[in-house]
Amino acid sequence: NSKNEKSTNSKVDQLRDHTTDNTGEMLTTNQGLKINNNQDSLRSGERGPSLLEDFILREKITHFDHERIPERIVHARGSGAHGVFKINKSLAKYTKANFLSEEGKETPVFVRFSTVAGSAGSTDLARDVRGFAIKFYTEEGNYDLVGNNIPVFFIQDAMKFPDLVHAVKPEPDNAIPQAASAHDTFWDFISLMPESMHMIMWAMSDRAIPRSYRMMEGFGVHTFKFINEEGKMHFVKFHFKPKLGVHSVAWDEATKISGKDSDFHRRDLWEAIENGAFPEWDFGVQIIPEEDEHKFDFDLLDPTKLIPEEEVPVELVGTLTLNRNPDNFFAETEQIAFHPGHLVPGIDFTNDPLLQGRLFSYTDTQLSRLGSPNFHEIPINRSINTVHNNQRDGHMRQQIVKGKVSYEPNTIGGGCPFQAMMKEGGFTSQEERVDGQKIRARSQSFVDHYSQAKLFYNSQSEPEKTHLQNALIFELSKVTIPAIRERVVGQLNFINKELASLVAKKVGVDVTKLQQPNGSIPADADPK
């Protein structure tokens, strides 16, 4: 079994210490006691009741009773694989991140793809955004790029995320629909949220029904920061471009596949890797010098905007290859915990108000999903460098830290780690002047919701436009409340008049009497 041989992947080697192969072994209890009857419980007489003292039955059933953990609140349905990230062209000019600056350097990764809205058992082919989350096991610690296959997002501020998710998730009374698709609550919310219209164009396009995980792009979405050795900052957008090209299925294909094989994407990824057809992506960056921050006609901090590649080309500098399936779905794919706040020196956040909220959310949710503050010790989540700190105790603690002292500073020593000197590296937040009135409001620079929606719609070929129109017609025709349909068509009218009229006609909306959401259309919106 090639999976048991020493690999060149340091993360895979680390996992091997935690991996068991039960082939040919004798059954034992969790205490290592050999079991010689796994068929019958202990009972009082052949036809009598079972005995409470049957600790073997009790252990087996108790463990079974607790097998399930909560699924992810979003992105519950997913599939993952191990792989390697190689940097082909050094980015040292922009970032001191070790794994990006040494040409030819290879870093182990685990990637998890997902749908967003459906439950863990829902179909892979739902019309939905796909997650594209990468954990880089770098020598400087874990770096997570928790991205999507669409380069923009529905909302501009984390404050709206629970509302968005409650609107897209199954309705609370009847838990329908299980996966993202047409329903009143989603379109009600969208009709009142003009900032979502750019993302809606993408979500109604073929991008939202990929042919395969191997044929999707990946995007970091937010603008991030690179910091180099001299402390100079550049803004950066992250891209992954599939070597197989971007491919989608048509909606009628998607619905048929969903009926026949709801594991279609999971199976496709698994089989490709088993057969040695390793999925590959080019890794690219869009770099923006600090001084160019305000030269765009949108705000770099606004996650509903992308930077057109015509304005800032994507420079391809690396390769991501997935080359090994997990040994155990639960232990690896399910227990992996990504977090946009897992950073390495040389990469930093921006003040994007969506990203800022995410920084709180992931660890918080993982505390309840994985059940203990020690989830970083689960093998798939461990960094490849050893962790040393004064945190201690908590449920399910694995590491046995020697010594008398777990505080710092101290004079006793005794096994206590000490902080690095500045010159010895470590993480430093990029210094930034922050000066302002404490205020709960949206920046005026976030107000244009339609220009890039238009840009996307106009970029579509005629067949792609037809698919997008049909998707909107299908979705809105399932919405039971006429006022919601009207409001959505009203929003479409700000993107493209023909699109709005065409959809309106098919879903029974009178375009001449379009009802606009109260106050939600910016005064400067251009209804052309």
Ligand code: HEM
């Ligand atoms: C998963 C929150 C926006 C990509 C999650 C999870 C939460 C969450 C709670 C479940 C994590 C877990 O159980 O391990 C949020 C919040 C957001 C937000 C509060 C906005 C304020 C985004 C955006 C993206 C994104 C903009 C893409 C750039 C993902 C991905 C996963 C995920 C890919 C799945 C990770 C995995 O495969 O385990 N998010 N999210 N999220 N989120 Fe977000």
